[in-house]
Amino acid sequence: MERAAPSRRVPPPLLLLGGLALLAAGVDADVLLEACCADGNRMATHQKDCSLPYASESKECRMVQEQCCHSQLEELHCATGISLANEQDHCATSHGDNTSLEATFVKRCCHCCLLGRAAQAQGQSCEYSLMVGYQCGQVFRACCVKSQESTDLDVRGIQEMDKIVEVEEEQEDPYLNDRCRGGGPCKQQCRDTGDEVVCSCFVGYQLLSDGVSCEDINECITGSHSCRLGESCINTVGSFRCQRDSSCGTGYELTEDNSCKDIDECETGIHNCLPDFICQNTLGSFRCRPKLQCKSGFIQDALGNCIDINECSSSPCSQECANVYGSYQCYCRRGYQLSDVDGVTCEDIDECALPTGGHICSYRCINVPGSFQCSCPASGYKLAPNGRNCRDIDECVTGTHNCSINETCFNIQGGFRCLSFECPENYRRSADTLRQEKTDTVRCIKSCRPNDVTCVFDPVHTISHTVVSLPTFREFNRPEEIIFLRAITPPHPASQANIIFDITEGNLRDSFDIIKRYMDGMTVGVVRQVRPIIGPFHAVLKLEMNYVVGGVVSHRNVVNVHIFVSEYWF
Template identity: 60%
Template structure:
């Protein structure tokens, strides 16, 4: 019986049934698979080997593997080119090949590709190529004012502040009082405050002027800020006041005609002798006057300063023009004053001058004598007492 012809083969797949006398045998089929193939699991046929699958990639970096029946092929990935000499795929530097065409700012090459980057102050647009300006001011980087500029920003400071040289973002207070011109900002004292400055005046006797920089004297006599009695005359001086009483000497009485002196308070006393008082009648002093003047300390003394002008009265129709002599006879202990004579339209004028720097506070009463001579003989004499108040300040 030939078992090999039965409908159900007695041998497993991959084997051939061989009939023997009284029996059969199974012989394994021999299948020769060429390169790129391997025998199927049942050994009946050859199956293609997929070389591209698995960890053993037959292609190097920059390649990708393509399987074919019985073989495979290595091709260059996008961003690589095939070098016929080395027969390898080499990265293509797109940034060098297409300069200025791929990215708006900076092009950075990467293996098989590239990426775009932006300069400082910009950010990459959604398209990955262009750059957009960053508004740094939205993050409030400045201590005061921020102005966005293309690709950057600039910090600014409000008036009275300056930008720090250290970080360029912090605003530092300017000490206006310490500037080279700070000594001239205020007439008395400069007080620095954040972002500005304020001028201050002496505690008493002065107030800040409308320009808020200069100090001006308070006239206590006008404002009523004095304690002078009803018998005293209030005289305003720089930064204060004085209560004065003008009394005529014996044999003199007050005259309603004030002496022509450039001053605020002047009292003129004229001689009034009793009929039998020979010594009074023969006394050459016709008038005794009192006047006061208030002056500041002159900060810059560059020469004589004229402070008082005494005009000598002359007869209406003089037959002989008198010679007037002016002298300071008392009170000029420091020799800080002198008196000179000048003529203006035939009028003789005595000019009292400061000839040396006088630093206040300082008070002095000068006795001025105006002698009138006719034909060389003293005809009469007028005396003027000038009290000078000099403040310690220059304003």
């Protein structure tokens, strides 16, 4: 129902005070609330903040102050949005804040104004038909009308510019003159037709004789309710509800939609099942049934079923845990093994104590948690890149030896030796050993003085010195070939010469032998180690290579081999 309201102008914010209709209706109360509203308007205008504390002792006055402040603040922000639309044709603010309440109001009114301007530009009606809300519709219409009038004025020509300016100054924004702005005099709904203000009420209310106030309609008295047979009508503010005449009965409860709903006694805990029983809900009641005895690794759920327990969630294993159906399994990381005692603790594997531990490292194995480390002797060796083997340091190459200038540095396993070889009388060094480079072999060639018959008839033509470094073979089960002597044809070899190899000195305990072999058309003497030798060990083998013709040695080469056996197998 609608009725024209009196023409008395009331501050707009009273639209938000419809909920205060229960206050005492009197002139003094209205004046008091209008003063409270004026305070709220001043806070919005001057402070731009409605979150400040309100000083009034009256709860109703504080409510009015807050609502009027928010309404006024919204109008101020809306006016800013209209200005943005008219001045720059877009709604982007300079501060770039798009999340605050102020930015929301500004943007909404700016968009509504731009829609009005766009409608005018496209020749559409300024009477909006979109469901964009009351306030947005008013802004839409105001900007559309104002834009239309500006366009009409532009067509009249430059000669009437003064008159145009005068008209624009007198033109007021229809939104600002809207008598329903802020709610107008109406308690619920307001519509300004231009000639008068018409008030109306929400559904469930009717307009009173004063034309502005609304009262609740008692649908139960007027008979406009929809309650069915067996239901009673109960009036509520602005509406009504239907209630069953009879109760739902034991085990049920009445819901808001007037239907009966089963009460879950098990969920609410109002059952009386003993600890050894499980409550199971039924329609209108419940029953208690004995608990199932689940096997180890299972637990009973709310429905009484035995489900698997995820034991791993309680971290029973010292390292890795894998849940399996009805149980769990512990695993260990690399370098650890599961304890045979409890099956959950991971114990470090002593790799050095394993049957293969002696072969993990070349020299010494050191066990560490989850792994192992290899080390080498304190001197003469360094750890190889693989972290396991020990590699000999060649002190002769690195220059870390202490040999004198008259000595030759010979590298051996785990160290070095400084040796000096001098050729005996009637012998001289061969040209290939006179250079300054350090070599492992020194070769002396016979050089007789004139008329030295003894020297000439001496069968020894060359005397050589060489150095061989050997490890201690930890698994000695067959002869090891260590030296190869290739026969050198003498300058004037006798026909059909027989080459004989022999070890004449230094073969202690018969640890070595020498055999003859033919390789690539050459006669080769192979020196072999035939017995195990535990280092450190040093021996000098004197080897002879004899060219025998007719039972007489016609030519002889002597090789002195300095053998150094390391105490280590690497």
